[in-house]
Amino acid sequence: MYFASSKRYSQMVYRKCGSSGISLPLISLGLWHNFGNNISLSKIKKILFYAFDKGITHFDLANNYGPPYGSTETNFGKIISKDLKKYRDELIISSKAGYDMWEGPYGEWGSKKHIIASCDQSLKRMKLDYLDIFYSHRFDPNTPLEETVDALESIYRSGKALYIGISSYSSKKTLQIYRILKSKKINLFIHQPSYSLINRWIEKDLIKTIKKLKIGCIVFSPLAQGMLSDKYLKNIPVNSRANDKTSYLDKSLITKRNIKIISELNKLALRRGQTLSQMAIAWTLYNETITSSLVGVKNLSQLKENLKSLDNLYFSKDEIKNINKNAKDGNINIWKQSSSY
Numbered sequence: 001m002y003f004a005s006s007k008r009y010s011q012m013v014y015r016k017c018g019s020s021g022i023s024l025p026l027i028s029l030g031l032w033h034n035f036g037n038n039i040s041l042s043k044i045k046k047i048l049f050y051a052f053d054k055g056i057t058h059f060d061l062a063n064n065y066g067p068p069y070g071s072t073e074t075n076f077g078k079i080i081s082k083d084l085k086k087y088r089d090e091l092i093i094s095s096k097a098g099y100d101m102w103e104g105p106y107g108e109w110g111s112k113k114h115i116i117a118s119c120d121q122s123l124k125r126m127k128l129d130y131l132d133i134f135y136s137h138r139f140d141p142n143t144p145l146e147e148t149v150d151a152l153e154s155i156y157r158s159g160k161a162l163y164i165g166i167s168s169y170s171s172k173k174t175l176q177i178y179r180i181l182k183s184k185k186i187n188l189f190i191h192q193p194s195y196s197l198i199n200r201w202i203e204k205d206l207i208k209t210i211k212k213l214k215i216g217c218i219v220f221s222p223l224a225q226g227m228l229s230d231k232y233l234k235n236i237p238v239n240s241r242a243n244d245k246t247s248y249l250d251k252s253l254i255t256k257r258n259i260k261i262i263s264e265l266n267k268l269a270l271r272r273g274q275t276l277s278q279m280a281i282a283w284t285l286y287n288e289t290i291t292s293s294l295v296g297v298k299n300l301s302q303l304k305e306n307l308k309s310l311d312n313l314y315f316s317k318d319e320i321k322n323i324n325k326n327a328k329d330g331n332i333n334i335w336k337q338s339s340s341y
């Protein structure tokens, strides 16, 4: 039987999610990889319980996380309906719909049919009455935004989700969906874009829009799927995401140029007394418009290392200058299609 640490709220820092009443932990945990049927339930429990004991109150999922698709939500459901049930009101649980989930024309994208059915499936798999945040996972150029909003409104009004978010939408489409939701008296709660030292696309205009609209921002893949660690400096380790053929971190992204950038950043991190992973996470939180850094982990030791980034969130002006000089775009944004509209 699991009982959470009584010290769980003394170690984490929480930041307001835009102008809403909700605060999110500076570090949130994403379950994209490593929480499906490729890992034992006991290992999953260890990671989730440790995270919660350290004040991570937000767990991020999506319909198709696995492998196989849906299995992460099913596994999470087994844990949230038993061990974590008594803590449900302390947790922010999110899911998403929009990417490929089931066969046929209604198994993905932004139609009302897909989004409503997918949300219902997610709730069933997770054995939940409601989600805290429900996201449109990507912009759909072939569905009117009004139809996607119609689905999100229905989910919101029926209480299946308390808050509505979007992921990987461009600045322009963020403004559009914000306005449509607003016309229905629904606040857009949060945006979830990719962002890291070597993937800085949101700095062009999206982050300014997010700030102006006073919505939250949770950035995903702050470690560039593990590239912002010391693991790829010499070679591609066997036991790494880049070596996993089913993953989305293609070996071709580990270019000589990117390794050079990572090596320089690694030196800067060591000078700060941090590992590169710790500096990479801390750096995403430097801009206070960013509510939370959404990390992924393969095991407990990675989670422990990543949580220690909170020990040094301060960056001097010189450090930021040096980082900016070295942190060039690595051309690794595999989600850029969604934000190209």
Ligand SMILES: NC(=O)c1ccc[n+]([C@@H]2O[C@H](COP(=O)([O-])OP(=O)(O)OC[C@H]3O[C@@H](n4cnc5c(N)ncnc54)[C@H](OP(=O)(O)O)[C@@H]3O)[C@@H](O)[C@H]2O)c1
Residues within 6 Å of the ligand: 029, 030, 031, 032, 033, 034, 060, 061, 137, 167, 168, 192, 219, 220, 221, 222, 223, 224, 225, 226, 227, 229, 230, 231, 239, 240, 241, 242, 277, 294, 295, 296, 297, 298, 301, 302, 303, 305, 306, 335
């Ligand atoms: N909205 C979207 O479209 C979208 C897309 C992607 C992700 N997300 C969300 O964001 C979350 C995080 O994404 P992500 O998993 O790509 O994030 P990430 O934090 O950039 O990468 C996580 C991976 O990096 C490696 N790693 C983590 N900590 C490490 C450490 N201390 N030292 C060395 N390697 C380390 C591990 O991979 P190894 O296997 O190599 O050890 C781990 O699985 C996802 O779980 C999901 O919730 C959302």
